[in-house]
Every structure is written in C-alpha cells, then in structure tokens.
Amino acid sequence: MEHELKKHLHNILKEAGNRKKNIWKRLGEILVEILIIVFAVSFAVYMEKQREHAHEEKEVKEFLIGLKTDLENDIKEMTGDIWGYSTCSTWLKYFVKEQQVNKDSLNKYTWVLISKTHLLPNKGRYEGFKASGKMNTIQNHKLRNNILDLYEERIVGLTNATKEYIELKGKMLQLLYAKRMGIGTKSDNLVMVLKDNELRNYLLALADVGEIIQRYQSAIKEVKVIVQIIDEIYPEH
Numbered sequence: 001m002e003h004e005l006k007k008h009l010h011n012i013l014k015e016a017g018n019r020k021k022n023i024w025k026r027l028g029e030i031l032v033e034i035l036i037i038v039f040a041v042s043f044a045v046y047m048e049k050q051r052e053h054a055h056e057e058k059e060v061k062e063f064l065i066g067l068k069t070d071l072e073n074d075i076k077e078m079t080g081d082i083w084g085y086s087t088c089s090t091w092l093k094y095f096v097k098e099q100q101v102n103k104d105s106l107n108k109y110t111w112v113l114i115s116k117t118h119l120l121p122n123k124g125r126y127e128g129f130k131a132s133g134k135m136n137t138i139q140n141h142k143l144r145n146n147i148l149d150l151y152e153e154r155i156v157g158l159t160n161a162t163k164e165y166i167e168l169k170g171k172m173l174q175l176l177y178a179k180r181m182g183i184g185t186k187s188d189n190l191v192m193v194l195k196d197n198e199l200r201n202y203l204l205a206l207a208d209v210g211e212i213i214q215r216y217q218s219a220i221k222e223v224k225v226i227v228q229i230i231d232e233i234y235p236e237h
Contacts (some may be wrong), residue, residue: 001067010144056137061234063129064138068230070122071223081117082216085209088112092207096200101191110190113176116169118162118217121155133166150222158215165212172202 095101108158126147129135168207179196182188193199 008063010115012094029091039082048226059134060137063134064230065234066125067133070125071227074119074121075220075223078216078220081119082213084115084117085212088115089207089209092203096203096207100199101194103191106191113172116166118166119155123151126151140229140233143226143233146222146226146229150219150226154215154219154222158212158219161212161215165206165209169206172199175199175202
C-alpha cells in the first residue's frame, strides 16, 4: 500500500513538472492520480474498520458464550440458595412457635441456626470485559442493558440483602453461644435457650426471608432472559 502511494505521488510530481504537455492535460493526469490515491486510502480505511469490527464481533461472541455458562451455573447456585433460605425460614418459625421442640428435629436442623447462605456470582468474566471498556461493542442494546442491570443492580441488591441477613444472624449466634451450655453433651441446654425471648425475636426476624427470596427470583428471571437472547444470537451454542 505504501509503495503504491509513493508511486502515484511520484507520478503527480512528475506530471506537474512536465513542460512538454499542455497544462490541461497535465491537470487531468494529476487529477486521475489524486483520485487513485483517495480511493486507495479510503479503501484501506474501510478494510481496517471491517477488520476491527470482525475482531470486536469475535471478542463479543467469546464473551457472551462464556457468560452464558457463568449464568447457567449461577442459576443452579441461586436455586439452591432459595431452597436454603426457604428451609431456614420454615424451621426457624418452628423453633419459635413450638413450646416443646422435638430433639430429633432440632438435631437434624440445627444447621439452619448457623448457615450463612449467600450468592457467589461468577462475575470475573463480566468484570474483565467491562473494565476493558468493551461493553458498548455488544450491538444488541437490550442484551447489553439486561447484562448491566443484572450485575450492577439486581445482584448488588441481592448480595447487600444477604449481607445484612448474615450480619443479623451473627448477632443471634453471639447471643445463643453466650447462653448455651454443655454443647455436644447430655446437658446441652439448646432447647431451653430457644425459649429465650430475646433470642426468639432474632429467630422471628431471621425467619422473614421474603425479600431475599424475591431478589433471588428476580435475578434468576433476568438471567433466563439474557441466556435466551444469547441463544437466539448464537443458536449453534
């Protein structure tokens, strides 16, 4: 390309200095050479833009196909988390309402008192793509907006809600451990401790997981929309 441009520039200078031809003929030949240069440069710019566009499309495809895998794994985790919170709610309410807690049930579901369920989203791929300033290369505006909404709004709101829940459970556990004695022995007083009014207030608050479950369900719904759009764009994957 550079060699061709130099050749045509040389021809322009040569014709400009050629006194053997009349001025109109020289101007005509110079104009032809200029048009050739303009066309060549324009075509080179066009091809470069096409190359860059093709490279961007390849990067976007790799990102979205990988993101789909991340989101499908997140759906599995979020579905499990919903089960965990729902189960915790059921048994925490049972521990509060029952005057005489069944010891077998207590042994089986003691985990609901200490579990700290929270989402660990697979967002490394998203964060890397966003940090590189490539989000705008996703041409499908709905898809791009849905992805941003999921990671910047829904997941942030969900993780904040579960963080507050876990902090509240931490306070409950501090109280429980302060009052509990004989852990793991026949004199374990956990059944009696669960009747403590202050502790029961904590358990009632922790049993209220409606908002958290709603946030999980909202995130799952958004994820499914994103996955569906990706499938429509790349049906072969």
